[in-house]
Amino acid sequence: MSDPKIEGYEFKPGFKGMAQDTGSDQTMFKGVHWGKAMMWIFLLSDTFIFSCFLISYMKGRGSTLIDWPNPSEVFALHVGGVDVPLLLIAIMTFVLITSSGTMALAVKYGYEKNRKMCGWLILATAIGGLTFVGMQAFEWSKLIHEGVRPWENPFGAKQFGSFFFMITGFHGTHVSIGVIFLFIYAYKTFKGHYDEGKRGWFTTMKGNYVEIEILGLYWHFVDLVWVFIFAFFYLW
């Protein structure tokens, strides 16, 4: 990947380059659109939120004298007479990772000004996200049906339900917000707003394909959080 072309600036690689970039005038992140830098910093902050949730979960689970429920049993699906542990979760993981892949491709085609491919891939990502939320909702209803509540559950320590609903709820909300934006961006892409630089409705700023990369970063973050939730909540 070559560095962006900036007049009067000679790029250096590695840490020397970082020192030079930091010491230079105007921008620290060379060639990075302000919106992209902003999304990254927002994601850093959001990472701290989810980290605090997961650390609290770790602390809560570690402190309890009452046994923690066994996730592979609680989250198992009964299919064809067999108990398949974590089946739904495995499918959800697959769906979300695939949607992350389609999003990355959408960003690529966006920069290549391939409006149709970009639009369809954003739509595919949105549908993947919607499927994920649907499956999460199904899982919630299944567990509620089995008696899991935020304040207690029949499988073990009280906090299991509390942390489960809170963490997956917060993550699911993030996914849902992402899905809404994905549908809006798919529409804008098909309409050619990013090609013509049409001004947005809210902010009256001119449209640009970098916005798709920015949304892409948010979507990959949502996938990233799921990787951690999957590992710490469902597998551990």
Add this chain to the structure above:
Amino acid sequence: MSDEYENKTGYQAQSSETIGGGGSGTVSDVDHVRPAEIPEQDLYHGHSFITKWIFCQDAKVIGVQYFLLATFTGIIGLILSWLMRLQLGFPEAAGFMTAEHYYQFVTMHGMIMVVYFLTALFLGGFGNYLIPLMVGARDMVFPYLNMVSFWSFFVAVGVLLASFFVPGGPTGAGWTLYPPQAILEGTPGSGMGILLMCISLVLFVAGFTMGGLNYLITVLQARTRGMTLMRMPLTVWGIFTATILAMLAFPALLVGGLMMTLDNVLGTSFFMPTILKAGEVLEYGGGSPILFQHLFWFFGHPEVYIVALPAFGIISDLISVHSRKNIFGYRMMVWAIVGIGGLSFFVWAHHMYVSGMNPWFGFFFATTTLIIAVPTAMKVYNWVLTLWRGNIRLNVVMLWCLGFIVTFVNGGLTGLFLGNVTVDVPLSDTYFVIAHFHMVMGIAPLMVIMGAVYHWFPLVAGRFLDETLGKWHFWLTFLGAYSIYFPMHYLGFIGVPRRYFEMYDSPYVASAVGMNEFISIAAFIVGAAQLILIFNIIKTLKIGKPAGHNPWQANSLEWVTPSVPPEHGNWGEKLPVVHRWPYDFSVPGAKEDFITQTTPPSEVIETEVEKT
């Protein structure tokens, strides 16, 4: 470059890109600055009253809005402190006040002052106004989001003040909101009060995330040509670092507040252990109150630096301008700010020495706390060394600077006592702690705010505030604040506990009564003295002395705008080009005792200036 949209809505794009090459139009080697990397910013110009003064996207207007709302909230906090002092000094006169009321006042005073007044003022008020000007930008990078951030703060204040009027009143759990008491009956406001407090905090965090993103990205990505990070005034460094802390620390508060709300509303047991309430076993069980404390202070300690760092930055600039001398050790001051900011994430449990946490933690946190004292002390030495042999102008601004140094040293020294575990054990939860944090967080930053108001008023309003009134304001505030908080150290030493409604039938009654009366009277006087400033501002706006262009003869960019006060877009036709740091004061041999940042080297004739 206007399109149909621009013609219809009156939107106006700024003119063409800046011209590459030297600053004053001459392309000479010595004046050469790298060309612009990014195209000029699109700015939305409002045309109706509403889009120019209410829902305005101009960071300067937003800055003033934050300043006014934060000050309004601060006045409410001040009135609450009067009520507290009335009870403590003259309990017979405070017969209308119950213990519950008192705890509610204590809680709301604390939360308002720390979060809604100081944080909002420094980051939202000073940050919004000064950052774009000082880095040479026309506005923040995302003005729309900036505007939304203020209105989010507005709603947050609304929700907070609404908690005064709900059944049960506002929460009385202390600004630290510790569970399990905060959501149990017996603590005032344990139903609606704490709920509204948590909602308000969530809205505040959302708003300050939006604002913080703007401040950070504007500083990192929207500086003008020639403006390197090491040529930024320390004001920007202080606010910038504080914003980084805010982005990383507020999440912990959000999580703690959210989990406590769930405990309150849904009956979860994140923080609630098995509890007996008047013989009745509650439904909760298995939770950990100390988890909340860790989450709260993981936020809470960076929060105090979010208040302190902008104060450090601003005071450096005030001292250097008014002593006509460069800030001593600028690079070290920058590293100290960054170092304090980074270290602030590793010291939080020094607020928890007596909480019953893992006993080994005391070793770790006392060590890191002593380490963080080092860069802080260095900054104090550097401020003093800046003053040393400076051409000091002893005006009102300088008085506030000197007041800051004195009160901050006082408060900082008492912090050393509290930072050590064994010394903290008898002093914890006494008036000694109250004295310490009011000195460092209350009085010292307040001195900075006052100094900054007197210093930048000529820029914002085009007139000087009256010096005589200013001096009365200063001396009453400074001597008064000392009268309030210095005696509290002694109260703390003899063991008078904090957050107590009255002295009851305790051994302290005899010795503390007189002291409490004295402190209360001082508090009433100091509070009233702030009216001098309000009167001063109103008087100045009507008949004040015009200040003209760069009245303090300072160097930083905000003083070299084409018009005073700066218009929307700040710089008119052409963005400024920066050639030096903002501290070229009293350069030996130079024509004047200051050289502005935009002065190109070719115009500095009589002397050689070091390249900065």
Add this chain to the structure above:
Amino acid sequence: MSETRKQEQTTTHKIGIYLWIWGLLFVLSFFSYMVDWYQFQGLLRWSLILLFMFLKAGLIMAFFMHLFWERYALVNVLLWPMTAIGCFIFLMVAEFKYTVFTRFFYFVVGG
């Protein structure tokens, strides 16, 4: 591996790399799932879970989120704050161990 098609200074990559990464993520997810299927326990379970988790996270951040190709300034600004989280994790492990110890000692053993 990367194909430079200059589009307003943004280089894009061949589709192949995205498919490879997606495949790798799928494989790692499958391995994580196998950890549970085969019911590994104890240290083996936890270290495998963490290993696959960090590998997946790393791939997503490096390639889907493009960090592999970004300049060091951005990468370092994003990654160093994680040390504060690391410190918090480390201390909270000590804290939960202390909490469960005190609960055991006072409520079960009887103090």
